[in-house]
Amino acid sequence: SQTIHQWPATLVQPVGSPLSLECTVEGTSNPNLYWYRQAAGRGLQLLFYSVGIGQISSEVPQNLSASRPQDRQFILSSKKLLLSDSGFYLCAWIPGVGPAYGYTFGSGTRLTVV
């Protein structure tokens, strides 16, 4: 079966510290992968997406970066966190051929920058 894993579930980090959030998908090949952020009381903002290994598209200029070192692994990083990076981060995937079955979201990482 197809599943998506995100970790950690919660994270408290000091300002200026680095960040690495990982997302992995099981049971599929060549998925499209997406990172979203939801600030407190706000909607979901698309940060990055990837249609293949090493292919990253950025939607919003910011303090974050993304990488896809393996087909089913998507990593969100920051060298130095800002207070404004706090939020709920969600990873999502669809098969590379399209969203016929909808987008599947991970359970999310709640990041608090202090």
Added chain:
Amino acid sequence: AQSVTQPDIHITVSEGASLELRCNYSYGATPYLFWYVQSPGQGLQLLLKYFSGDTLVQGIKGFEAEFKRSQSSFNLRKPSVHWSDAAEYFCAVGAKDSSYKLIFGSGTRLLVRP
């Protein structure tokens, strides 16, 4: 570029009353359309989706949505709301290029009066 507008930030209805949540989109063609629900502190659950064909789509939990091309709308409805429906509802538009990137509206928070 695609965009989604959910004009109602909050909606309060009485239990048993009918519900309609509004969604308008902007896209060069008919996009993929979705409604997701998010309970407090939780991830996203797909309620229903529209790709083509019959403009009235049925989803889970008794929800339905109607696609109206002339109005660029995809409103969500439920004939009788239950207290457990209290949550945040997001309309989303999926691109029809190889990115299939999903853009969300800002969400509508539904409150249910006993």
